Amino acid sequence: MRLTAGGPEERRETIRKKKMFRHIFHLMAVCMAAVVLLLSTLTYSMVKKAVAGQNIETAMGDFREIREAVGEAGKLANSLATQLLLDDVCSGMLFAGGDGKMNAAETARVVNQVALYGNMNDSAESIYLYNREQDMFITSQTQAFCRGSSDFFDQGIVEIINDYDRYRDRDFIRRRILVPYSNGYEKEEEVYTYILDGMKGSRLQVAVIVNLSMDSLYNSILQTQGMQDSYMLVTDETGETVMELCSISDIGAEALEEPVRLMAESGKQYMDYTWQGEKYFVSCLFSEREGWNYVKATKWSTVFGILSEIRKAVAVLAGIILLAALSASLISSFSIYRVYTAAEREYRRLTGHKKKERDALRESFLYDFINRRKQFAWEELDGELTRYGLGTERRYTLAVLKIDRYQELTKRFGEDGIYDIKYGFRNVFEEVSRRWFEAEGIIFRDNTILFLIGTQKQDIHGELASVFESFCEKVKIFLEWDFHMMGIGEYVSGKQLPRLKDKLWPEVHNLYFYPPNILTDYEVVKGKYTKPLDYARLDQKQLLEALHGGNREEIREAYHKFLRVLSGCDAIDYKNALTWLGFSVARIRGSGGAYLLRLADCDTAEGADRILEEMFGEILRRKAAAMEQGGIRGRMEEVKSYIKEEFRDPNLSLALLGSEFGVSPAYLGKHFKQNFGKSVAEYINEVRLEAVTEQLLKTQRPARDIAVDCGFSGANYFYTSFKKKMGMTPQAYRDKNMK
Incomplete structure (x- = not known):
């Protein structure tokens, strides 16, 4: 029973259009995703650059505010110290000689005067007057009077005075002090110390010391949005820390050494840096006028929170595109499935078989028919050919695919798994060929797959060469392997396929002489390797003597003479002769089982030549080593x-x-x-x-x-x-x- 031409053709056209629609939609989805990705990348880059610039500008504002505040504090401290130095009451204490001891009344007057100046300036944490000759400190704090540096509560200032050369060029000295209170408690505070000195030679004699508090400046800057989740370090021209601001406890000055070095080497003003698993945005600027530097680190998520939102938006948009593409693919696939199932139902109604069963029966028929394993009567053959779509209206040709190193393939995947490998090879070739022609593979038990190619053209040699080249490339994606293929330039009807196979098959093993992965024509191979091998002329004695002598040129000449005798003979005879030669060479070497196994499994004459040349080379290397040793006594190792x-x-x-x-x-x-x-x-x-x-x-x-x-x-x-x-x-x- 035959199927009508109209129904199947219409279904094939419907399936083709639906597949084309699905491919076009997928292409559009990919293009849209690429555009979204490109735009999101550009937007991400632009926004990151703008946000980074804004963060640096905010940090520069804080930097300027710190410089100005420190400058104002310096002026205030200098003015206050100068007033104290010029004050009649205070100057009397400061310039009193070592013999002029101050009585209690005079000391009380100085204490009250210093306390008065201290109370008049809110930013002055404390004020000290120091006289080296008297070895006396007078302060504006509770412990107002002290005679003897060793008993003074602020031993930090005593160390500075004793090592004053180290500090005299600084405007301020940033340090921490313990401040005593009237209730007996002490509190550690950070102060900026200004010293107005009176020198005698290189030795500090008198000093007015003003300790300023920067808490108000700290608090005002830390409350700005730019210092959220941030750490800022400001240093002067000597590298000493001027100010350290921190609204997080996860990072400190030691963490910034590496990014500062990297930015200095690259000339960048900012970079992303990861510290202890947390990502930070680090910026660094230098003020040429004051010679000050600032380094600031802010949590990356705080600075670039908007970028996270952009990422989420891109992910959502990409998800929508992906969902749309998936939905369209599912709808198209379901529609194609419906057409297929309708065709399957109709085919089963008309033939009594499922399509998969029909494909298996078709392959079985082709195998039996092409190999002449079953004889058909003419009417029966016409019916079978028509039933399996091999009618007289089409022309066919054959191409045989030969798998290189087949023994190695079976060793790797086993006898049971080799069919799946060959099945995969067949499917890849059929898929690649659809662009030019229809190909159907028949898997043989040996290392070959026969392809039945149906075409309306008279010559497809060029297309077959392109298909084979593309096949070799695609197979290497999942398995690195080599193949031989031979096509025959004859196009016959379905009935004549066995004759074409019988004509092609005797020449298949002679692909041994041709390089892999290049299409070979039957017409080129035909009749070229038919000369019977004259074993009487096949003399290996000269080659073996050359190997014993160790002369490389003589070995090459003798081997080529051996090959000339083999010229034109059948591949089987050629391979047997080389194997026989390999056994003889192995006896000279003493062993060589690995080489002989490789030689037996080799499927190309070129490969066999390489194996034998490796054996020759190893024999020569061993002989050369023996000559260098100069006698067996020195060769025991x-x-x-x-x-x-x-x-x-x-x-x-x-x-x-x-x-x-x-x-x-x-x-x-x-x-x-x-x-x-x-x-x-x-x-x-x-x-x-x-x-x-x-x-x-x-x-x-x-x-x-x-x-x-x-x-x-x-x-x-x-x-x-x-x-x-x-x-x-x-x-x-x-x-x-x-x-």
């Missing part, structure tokens, strides 16, 4: 190293070592025992047993299998050697040491 490398070879023996190193076995054995105190056989057993004990503790494999892998050829000999060396059986050793 090399013999030990060789045993450690090749101990897994069951044929490793004193005789083989003698052949490898070019000396008699008896001579080598004698010098080996003289050097190491044990025979070659004992050392080989020792190395093998060490490897066995290591594997016993690392794996749960049977001891017998481990012994074979480590070079022991007989189980009885292994168990005897192990018990003699370890004093117990392998299983007892494993049980004892794995607890």
